[in-house]
Amino acid sequence: SHKLALDRDCMTLSRHVLKQFQDFSPEAQDLSALMSRIALAAKLIARRLTRAGLMDDALGFTGQTNVQGEAVKKMDVYANQVFISVFEQSGLVCRLASEEMEKPYHIPENCPIGRYTLLYDPIDGSSNLDVNINVGSIFAIRRQSDPDIDETGQDLLQSGRGQIAAGYVLYGPSTMLIYSIGTGVHAFTLDPTLGEFVLSNENIRVPEHGPIYSVNEGNFWQWDESIRDYIRYVHRHEGYTARYGGALVGDFHRILFQGGVFLYPGTVKKPEGKLRLLYESAPLAFLIEQAGGRASNGTQDILDVVPDQVHARTPLIIGSTEDVALVESFIRERQ
Ligand code: AHM
Ligand code: MG
Numbered sequence: 001s002h003k004l005a006l007d008r009d010c011m012t013l014s015r016h017v018l019k020q021f022q023d024f025s026p027e028a029q030d031l032s033a034l035m036s037r038i039a040l041a042a043k044l045i046a047r048r049l050t051r052a053g054l055m056d057d058a059l060g061f062t063g064q065t066n067v068q069g070e071a072v073k074k075m076d077v078y079a080n081q082v083f084i085s086v087f088e089q090s091g092l093v094c095r096l097a098s099e100e101m102e103k104p105y106h107i108p109e110n111c112p113i114g115r116y117t118l119l120y121d122p123i124d125g126s127s128n129l130d131v132n133i134n135v136g137s138i139f140a141i142r143r144q145s146d147p148d149i150d151e152t153g154q155d156l157l158q159s160g161r162g163q164i165a166a167g168y169v170l171y172g173p174s175t176m177l178i179y180s181i182g183t184g185v186h187a188f189t190l191d192p193t194l195g196e197f198v199l200s201n202e203n204i205r206v207p208e209h210g211p212i213y214s215v216n217e218g219n220f221w222q223w224d225e226s227i228r229d230y231i232r233y234v235h236r237h238e239g240y241t242a243r244y245g246g247a248l249v250g251d252f253h254r255i256l257f258q259g260g261v262f263l264y265p266g267t268v269k270k271p272e273g274k275l276r277l278l279y280e281s282a283p284l285a286f287l288i289e290q291a292g293g294r295a296s297n298g299t300q301d302i303l304d305v306v307p308d309q310v311h312a313r314t315p316l317i318i319g320s321t322e323d324v325a326l327v328e329s330f331i332r333e334r335q
Contacts, residue, residue, distance in 0.1 A: 011199040013039050013177065013188055020183045031165060031181055034092055034116065034141060039188075039197050041086045042169040042177055045079045045122075045137060046190060049171050052129075059130055067102040067311055075129050076100055079122030079137065093118045094144055097153055097310055099279060104153040104310070116164075117142045117156065119279040124168070125247020134172040136249025140283040141165040153310050160282030160303040167287065168249045176200070178253070180290040185256070206293040209322040210259020211241050214251040222267035226334040230327050248275065252284055252318065256291060261323035264316045265298070272313040277305060281316045294324040298331045 011019075014036040021028035052058035057074060064072045080100040087093040088107055094114030097104040099121045107114065120139040128135050140163045142156070149155055167179030175190035177197050185204045188197035213234050220228060234240040243260075245251050251262050264273045275281050285295030285302035295302040295318040305314055317327045 009191075009194070009196075009198055012036075013179075013197045016186060016188075016199055017181060020181060030092060030116070031141075033090070034118075034165070035179065037086050037090055037092070038139060038167070038169075038179075039177060041079075041082045042137065042175065042197070043190065043195065044082045044086070045169070046171055046175040048075070048078060049135070053132065066100055068099070070126075072100070073123070073126050073129055075135075076123050076126055083118065083120055083122060083139075087118065090114070092116055095149065095153070096120065097156060097278065098122055099276060099311070103151055104156070106151070115144050117144050119156070119283070121276070121279045124249045124280065125245075128245070128247050133247070134170060134245065134250040135247050136171060136253075137169040138249060138280055138283050139167055140279065140286065156278065156310055157307050159306050160277075160285055163282060163286045166283035168252070168283065170249050170253050172250065172253075176253075178204075178256070178287065180287050182290065185287050185291045204256060204291050206256055206288060206291040206320055207259030208292075208320055210255065210261075210320050211239055212243050212255055212258060212260030212319075213240055213323070214242070214244050214255065214260065214262040215264070216244060216246075217242070219265075219267050222269065223265050224331075224334070226331045227263070227265045227327075229334070230330040233326075233330070248280060248284070252288075255319045256288070256293075259320045259323070261317060261319035261327060263318075263327060266315045270313065273315040275313060275316050277302070277307045277312050277314045278310060281314050281318075284316075284318060288318055292321070293319055294321050296324055296328055298328065299335075 014032045017032040017035050062072045066072050091113050093116050094111040095104045095106050095117045097119045124136040124138050142162050165181045170176045177188045187201035189200040191198050264275050266273045281302050288295050297315045317324050
């Protein structure tokens with residue numbers, strides 16, 4: 001019986017990656033090392049968040065504005081730097097692209113041996129920071145095809161089908177890390193006494209239909225009529241319930257486990273919606289497809305969308321297959 005408990009505690013993230021490959025190939029070793037670095041980043045961010053209210057310099061704004069014109073928070077800057085520091089001298093990642101940096105960040109000492117690019121949103125749901133509600137980090141790993149990459153990252157303007165791994169960290173009552181390397185979706189929970197992410201849910205499958213719809217209804221009059229049609233439909237039918245927490249990672253996590261749909265449609269002010277394709281929508285689309293669900297921009301699978309710039313936005317409809325299809329059917333009717 002001790003053996004069983006110990007086997008469970010020893011199923012850490014890096015080991016789980018190796019288990020899925022069932023060989024010790026160079027790619028398996030790379031992905032295992034990449035995931036344990038991401039786990040370190042998650043632990044550093046979780047540690048700071050846990051005590052943020054007791055620190056003088058953890059919460060609030062920096063006074064700067066980022067490329068997207070959004071006010072930058074101190075935690076955004078800290079978390080962005082965590083990923084950079086963690087991947088320096090890794091020999092793994094040659095370049096990082098994030099929501100907080102106009103251009104991708106190159107790590108010259110890792111090039112050209114570092115054959116991967118990390119795309120990430122260091123703090124997703126930043127508006128939750130100052131009120132101590134859940135936030136997250138989102139990441140994706142892509143193989144670097146061309147060694148002669150330009151500084152603006154033109155080669156990153158490809159569809160999400162090129163992602164070789166993706167996942168997110170949820171900083172909630174527990175810190176969890178959910179990831180996929182293309183062989184199912186698996187969840188790990190941080191055991192603070194061990195300082196390790198330990199496997200908690202393997203091969204997660206999203207229900208085909210679920211009760212939850214998750215959308216900012218404050219934008220109702222800014223949406224297209226087709227989205228209003230869908231919301232009127234759920235208002236008139238039994239069995240639906242609204243949940244919206246203001247952090248995509250938390251809202252997505254609930255749907256992954258319980259089923260339903262998350263939407264961030266285009267609005268009058270933001271016709272492409274709010275969420276960024278490369279480091280928010282595409283990684284979660286990779287996960288939901290691996291879990292048997294779907295992600296759409298209304299007319300096309302998110303994983304097929306090719307961005308025209310690193311910070312491109314896209315409407316997002318993501319979750320259970322039946323619920324995503326229902327939203328799409330309302331969109332088709334108005335076309
Ligand atoms: P952020 O990465 O700057 O925090 O923005 C993304 C967040 C998502 O987590 C969340 O789903 C959405 O923005 C909420 O936006 P809104 O306040 O418009 O509902
Ligand atoms: Mg963010």
